[in-house]
Amino acid sequence: MSTQNETTTLKNSKELFVKMVVSNWELQNQRLNGWLAQLSDERLLEPVAEGKNRAVYLLGHLIAVNDGMISLLGLGERLYPELDEIFVKNPDRTFDEIPTVADLKTKWANLNAVLTRYFTELDADEWFGKHNAVSQENFAREPHRNKLNILINRTNHEAYHLGQLIFLKA
Amino acid sequence: MSTQNETTTLKNSKELFVKMVVSNWELQNQRLNGWLAQLSDERLLEPVAEGKNRAVYLLGHLIAVNDGMISLLGLGERLYPELDEIFVKNPDRTFDEIPTVADLKTKWANLNAVLTRYFTELDADEWFGKHNAVSQENFAREPHRNKLNILINRTNHEAYHLGQLIFLKA
Numbered sequence A, B: 001m002s003t004q005n006e007t008t009t010l011k012n013s014k015e016l017f018v019k020m021v022v023s024n025w026e027l028q029n030q031r032l033n034g035w036l037a038q039l040s041d042e043r044l045l046e047p048v049a050e051g052k053n054r055a056v057y058l059l060g061h062l063i064a065v066n067d068g069m070i071s072l073l074g075l076g077e078r079l080y081p082e083l084d085e086i087f088v089k090n091p092d093r094t095f096d097e098i099p100t101v102a103d104l105k106t107k108w109a110n111l112n113a114v115l116t117r118y119f120t121e122l123d124a125d126e127w128f129g130k131h132n133a134v135s136q137e138n139f140a141r142e143p144h145r146n147k148l149n150i151l152i153n154r155t156n157h158e159a160y161h162l163g164q165l166i167f168l169k170a
Helices: A003-036 A055-072 A083-087 A101-121 A136-141 A147-165 B003-036 B055-072 B083-087 B101-121 B136-141 B147-165
Strands: none
Touching (some): A003 A101, A003 A147, A003 B147, A055 A083, B003 B147
16 A cells, blocks of 8 residues: 555545534524524523523533634634623623524524535645643643544534423524 | 555554544543442432433433444444433333432443443454444545444544533532
8 A cells, every 4th residue: 555545645644534523513403493493582591400500601612612613623714702701701691681592593593504615725734733731841741632532522512402401492 | 755654644643533533422421430439329319400301311311322332333242222212212211210320330431441441442444444333335425434433423422412411519
């Protein structure tokens, strides 16, 4: 087998692995969108269970955390950094005024379109590069702390909150 | 660069992918175990939220589904196939008699030890081979439907239900 073939195989393997991870992220988005499509905006103002976070808070939380990938992965400027204060740094019901459900739904759809475009443009080798929250020194020791690992982690994070959101039925 | 080096790089890359996926699975297990350690057996008999599944059911469900990986990945004989009837094929509260929480906790710990050993023994190339629920023909067209993809999927599944379990506080 030639070096050229081996290089192709390595590239193919990386692309395959990226596809696996991105597909699983898309699957969680599809499930969340399917749930979202069934519920009225008013319903999302209710807590997902007694004494727990409101659905609107969890939706805002997922937008803020997933939006954070844009800077963490060095893809560009975050779209909605202002959401961190309401949906990440503080618990639900801290603020009287929060974005409307309609506004968050628009942001969620837009964010996913933008992330999908960024993810498509990112080369397989870049996915295996370090993300912006790990030092060069630590990355040399721990090469699994790459960009793709962030997406694996954020996909699990989305699944975790999706499990809570679906407690709210149409 | 020699062919030998390229082969090593391919092998190293695949091992890195496997490590990323297995680490994220282990992380979910650690979180679930941390939660489990805080709750009494009696507490797990309660629903995680009003009208929802009991924690004991979700624990049994995760054991059954994760145990299913043993046959799906061709690792050996399943440990607890009898749990499927109670925790997968039927909803919570179908049966009056179900395994005790103590029994399920033991099974959960044992299953994770067994899976960890299997995962360690599985070669990186084998992880990229087809699992037992996809045909050779479909696998040729869709090579992402490999064993590692099953573990990514099951990790998201565990995160989803962990998000529900933690509604039950110590």
